[in-house]
């Protein structure tokens with residue numbers, strides 16, 4: 001079963017940099033590399049150069065200002081007003097991948113906050129003397145004004161020390177074609193959040209084997225074995241173990257049982273066949289993978305390490321460590337932040353639990369893939385894709401971005 005594809009995600013590039021840092025050159029290189037890229041032309045109201053702008057009238061400016069949310073960012077310089085407008089952005093995003101040139105960090109922030117999507121922020125930089133030589137070399141008549149603007153850009157960066165660009169490219173060291181390739185590659189990199197238990201590792205098999213062995217070792221009958229398994233199927237922590245000890249009168253204290261269970265289970269879990277290789281392939285395709293799992297910090301860490309999963313992902317986010325569990329939005333936010341991303345940039349959530357993984361991921365604004373293991377989808381809003389295994393899910397993600 002495949003749900004209808006989601007509406008096209010907002011993707012774009014914001015090039016920030018001083019005059020002569022290569023914004024036009026890199027934009028041309030991007031368009032040469034991939035015709036989806038094109039310069040986003042702002043609305044300009046005022047005298048002077050018109051190339052690269054949508055020229056507007058004072059009336060049009062007032063119209064935009066009085067329409068709620070139509071002005072995403074506006075600034076004035078040298079007697080002209082420049083507007084990054086929502087109608088213009090809507091059209092540019094529908095047509096492809098807009099490449100925006102901005103000279104103020106406030107402007108970059110305004111776009112990120114006011115027009116959410118996967119915006120790649122790129123700082124193009126070159127030393128002042130290189131900017132001066134380039135400006136003179138191409139016959140600019142206003143080189144001193146451009147150097148003043150260079151200084152203003154430097155001051156703007158210094159005034160915003162907390163702002164982090166996704167990419168910084170030294171255009172005096174990196175050729176435009178290479179810069180364009182790097183931008184395109186980074187932009188197509190997706191955030192891939194993935195559940196751990198019974199998605200990447202066969203936890204249920206390990207728990208079942210442990211309970212069977214435990215009961216056999218202590219002469220406990222099939223009814224007790226079934227009760228333990230039912231209780232520990234989805235979640236087994238000290239609380240669950242304490243409850244079982246009280247209910248079933250098990251031969252060990254809850255503390256003893258838990259201290260034995262934790263390392264024994266960690267040693268017994270294994271990834272589903274092919275999962276390690278599939279994770280490696282997702283990351284080789286340029287995506288960032290973060291495991292998002294509910295559970296105690298110690299036991300989940302031990303299982304992540306013993307299964308080899310910890311080594312093949314970019315980060316892990318464990319509910320016990322941050323105090324927020326799936327399906328709450330906070331855990332998805334923390335997982336995205338762990339690799340320097342924001343949920344507004346979109347991404348995937350992959351997991352076997354319809355409520356925790358699919359509904360939780362969807363509510364957090366992510367596209368979702370449900371790992372069915374052959375089950376039928378239970379009920380409720382459907383995931384974007386259903387895969388039998390995590391391997392199929394990863395293949396879907398990689399296919400979608402090639």
Ligand SMILES: [Mg+2]
Pocket residue numbers: 195196197198199351352353
């Ligand atoms: Mg799971």
